[in-house]
Amino acid sequence: MTTNQIDPHHWVEAHADYMYAYARARVNDEEQARDLVQETFLAALEKMKTFEGRSSERTWLTAILRNKIIDVYRRRSSGLQQTELRPAEEEQADFFEHEYGHWNPEPAPKHFGLDEYDPLRGKEFEHILAQCLKKLPALWMSVFTMKHLDDESSEAICSELKLTSSNFWVIIHRAKLNLRACLQKNWI
Amino acid sequence: MEALKKIANNCKHATFLIEKKLIGRLSLRERIFLKIHLYGCGLCRLYQNQTQKINILIRQLLHGSGTQDAKLDDNFKKELQERIEDELNKN
Numbered sequence: 363m364t365t366n367q368i369d370p371h372h373w374v375e376a377h378a379d380y381m382y383a384y385a386r387a388r389v390n391d392e393e394q395a396r397d398l399v400q401e402t403f404l405a406a407l408e409k410m411k412t413f414e415g416r417s418s419e420r421t422w423l424t425a426i427l428r429n430k431i432i433d434v435y436r437r438r439s440s441g442l443q444q445t446e447l448r449p450a451e452e453e454q455a456d457f458f459e460h461e462y463g464h465w466n467p468e469p470a471p472k473h474f475g476l477d478e479y480d481p482l483r484g485k486e487f488e489h490i491l492a493q494c495l496k497k498l499p500a501l502w503m504s505v506f507t508m509k510h511l512d513d514e515s516s517e518a519i520c521s522e523l524k525l526t527s528s529n530f531w532v533i534i535h536r537a538k539l540n541l542r543a544c545l546q547k548n549w550i
Numbered sequence: 551m552e553a554l555k556k557i558a559n560n561c562k563h564a565t566f567l568i569e570k571k572l573i574g575r576l577s578l579r580e581r582i583f584l585k586i587h588l589y590g591c592g593l594c595r596l597y598q599n600q601t602q603k604i605n606i607l608i609r610q611l612l613h614g615s616g617t618q619d620a621k622l623d624d625n626f627k628k629e630l631q632e633r634i635e636d637e638l639n640k641n
Contacts, residue, residue, distance in 0.1 A: 374631040379621045386620045407637050463562030471596040491607050511612045535566045538601050
């Protein structure tokens with residue numbers, strides 16, 4: 363059986379850019395992404411003895427990085443979680459009338475540019491989406507990133523971010539309501 | 551008929567189910583609720599189309615957006631490798 367080798371003398375040259383891009387896509391903050399790459403290498407040095415060569419060096423390093431990114435998600439959302447979820451009913455009242463839960467006239471879906479837009483053909487509206495995403499709370503962004511970038515199962519996301527499954531669905535619902543409303547408002 | 555009226559007017563729950571369906575599974579009861587609701591509610595049918603499209607856009611944004619080509623600057627890399635060598639020499 364061939365085992366994978368580990369060689370810290372070549373780590374930066376071989377993996378640093380890859381890991382930086384991986385982190386950048388997930389934390390959306392240059393400086394934090396840089397810190398994460400550095401922390402990962404330093405943590406990896408400590409753990410070198412536990413490397414068994416079953417995975418490639420890069421896979422092994424990326425797994426360490428990934429755990430560090432989840433720590434960032436947890437840190438960003440800790441404390442916020444309670445306050446973010448409490449006014450759910452209050453906020454829903456902006457979207458839906460109280461008695462039956464029917465759309466309020468103002469935020470109700472209307473036809474707008476999105477309906478004719480073919481996302482496979484152009485990217486000109488990416489900046490509007492990026493702006494609208496920025497307005498979402500950190501915890502929601504973490505959930506979105508894990509779901510849409512890594513296609514993780516909802517159960518895994520809940521356990522990694524320490525969410526109950528019902529809170530998870532509330533977050534997904536509220537994030538999309540807000541995001542859609544923001545796009546409808548700002549799409550030109 | 552009151553029960554039907556409740557389903558027909560509950561866009562709040564319908565949009566919740568639309569989101570759940572996009573990335574999860576609905577129970578039989580939830581599927582029936584959504585089917586009845588969407589049959590009579592053009593607003594939520596529109597919502598469903600739009601939110602599916604938004605998912606595609608989010609995916610594109612997260613996967614593209616230039617971050618995949620993001621590179622560290624050479625100075626940072628040089629210092630980082632030096633730091634690693636320092637740590638290695640400690641042992």
